[in-house]
Amino acid sequence: MTDQTIIVAQDNRGIATITLNQADRHNAFDDAMIAELNQALDTINEDNNVRLLVLRAAGKSFSAGADLNWMRRMAEYGLEQNHDDAMQLARLMKTLNGLSKPVIGLVQGASFGGGVGLVACCDIAIASVQAKFCLSEVRLGLIPAVISPYVIAAMGERACRRYFMTAERFDASEAIRLGLVHQVVADDELEPALQHMIESLLSGGPAAQAAAKDLIQSVSRREINSELIEDTANRIARIRASEEGREGLNAFLQKRKPDWDKA
Secondary structure, three states: OOOOOEEEEEEOOOEEEEOOOHHOOOOOOOHHHHHHHHHHHHHHOOOOOOOOEEEEEEEOOOOOOHHHHHHHHOOOOOHHHHHHHHHHHHHHHHHHHOOOOOOEEOOOEEEEOOOHHHHOOOOOEEEEEOOOOEEOOOOOOOOOOOOHHHHHHHOHHHHHHHHHHHHHEEEHHHHHHHOOOOOEOOOHHHHHHHHHHHHHHOOOOOHHHHHOOOOHHHHHEEEEEHHHHHHHHHHHHHHHOHHHHHHHHHHHOOOOOOOOOOO
């Protein structure tokens, strides 16, 4: 264990890992951690050598959400300072959600408040069977405002009507039923499940994966009309005509791995 708030690492396959490293306070985040996360995500997003990001946490908990000492300081600030502070967390969620690389979240233990927001922003979330979740804000007289676009997209409006207002805790089986996580495994299966998912992602074209993420965000909830049809046709035409698209099709026809596949 180090005294770093977060630990950022990258291996020779292009797997970047951000580890929340405040186990003694259940990886609750404050303005300092948010600033570090924003900086790390910006760097990873711009690094062409990074294929994907793993977001994980040290200790027994994934994240307890907002640090109470930080919340105490915010309670003493005025409206403008609170707005500026909230915008930094909003930027973190937006950047993580829209990262141009696939993001895998590895969730163990408690994930409360803003921690649920981090999970919802991951493209793929793998949880331990021991994981617990809670949107606890109303018990503090607050609301899960800046995380709400991502949590509602993951869990759906109907589920959020319940859990935003009751602040009930729910387990991993409920989280997978709601769509917040994709896979639930035993504690000792977290690492194998992560490695399997990494191998699956490394077999895909990086430009195609970035385009697929953008496609989902662009198409979701839009009316199926001539404008949308034209947009999707343009997207597939561009990717087919790209260098990566040609390499992928040629590799398939030649029964070989494409040049990006490091799995």
